[in-house]
Amino acid sequence: MGESSIFKVLSDPQRRDILVMLREGRMSAGEIAEKLGVSPPALSYHLRLLKGAELVTEYKEKNFVYYELNTSVLQELILWVEQFGGRKA
Structure with missing residues (x-):
């Protein structure tokens, strides 16, 4: 993914908040959704974009x-x- 696509993904404050949370270590989707106060579908959308930009990994x-x-x-x-x-x- 090119720099322009990564910057587009990073333009959303909630996605930046997710990255800040993950600085402390791995988290489950449920933990992230609870801390952000977002619905599971909304979180899924943000995580899909972050994974597509290779900014987060999942296992x-x-x-x-x-x-x-x-x-x-x-x-x-x-x-x-x-x-x-x-x-x-």
Whole structure:
């Protein structure tokens, strides 16, 4: 997914909140929905976009699906953004 698509996914405050929550470690969809105060269908939509942008990963453990932050994509994005800074005329 290109940078423009990732920025589009990151443009939503609730999706950014999900990423901030996942900084602390893995969480189930139920935990995320409860903390955000959103319905399961709304959360599913946000998680689908975050997974599509490869910003989060999911894995199943018994009857639960857990989500984790994919820091490698965020690190690549930071490197891409940094190329535009630091130069002074």
